[in-house]
Amino acid sequence: MHEKRFHGGLERLRSAERLAMMETARVVSLSLEGLTSPRVLDVGTGTGVFAEAFQGAAAGVTGIDPNPELLAAAHTLVPGATFREGVAEALPFGDRSFDLVFLGHVLHETDDPLAALREARRVARRRVAILEWPWKRQEQGPPLHHRLRPARIQQLAREAGFPSVERFRLASMDFYRLAAQASGDDS
Secondary structure, three states: OOOOOOOOOHHHHOOHHHHHHHOHHHHHHHHHOOOOOOEEEEEOOOOOHHHHHHHOOOOEEEEEEOOHHHHHHHHHHOOOOEEEEOOOOOOOOOOOOEEEEEEEOOHHHOOOHHHHHHHHHHHEEEEEEEEEOOOOOOOOOOOHHHOOOHHHHHHHHHHOOOOEEEEEEOOOOEEEEEEOOOOOOOO
8 A cells, every 4th residue: 555655755856857847837837827816735745846836826725745754844845835634535625625636746646546536626616737747767756657647647537527638748747637617617
């Protein structure tokens, strides 16, 4: 259980090389496009890299992670955000609590990716965004057998009930934007 979760050092999560590969500014822009002052949930926040990036454009940022050591670092590095311990498959929040639910490099680590996406959809009011490692061998990131093929992510999103899925190929990553509700169903 949990064999696919990140077990590296804190410094690896914030290495300059890794941060450059993640295109943080572009990912935040794609995630928030069309949303005004959203409430954001960063699932699998780790040290809070994306929680920190979302802070400037969000009404509030909450990060959740199962690793207390990473959460302690996030508290220190991102003092304006709220952090809680928890897992993607059982989010401790009410239905439609956040405008955006972001899963950055976490879906491939979950024990049950479908349950994680169902939970993300449940707590998302407007959108779920996913940043994942591409399906190719790279020096950075998890081994290929831990990664999710794009077709698998899209299939899981459909099974979780998302009405639309957009895929964007970034320089080193794959980004997905999922509508939490059908168009016009924003009540």
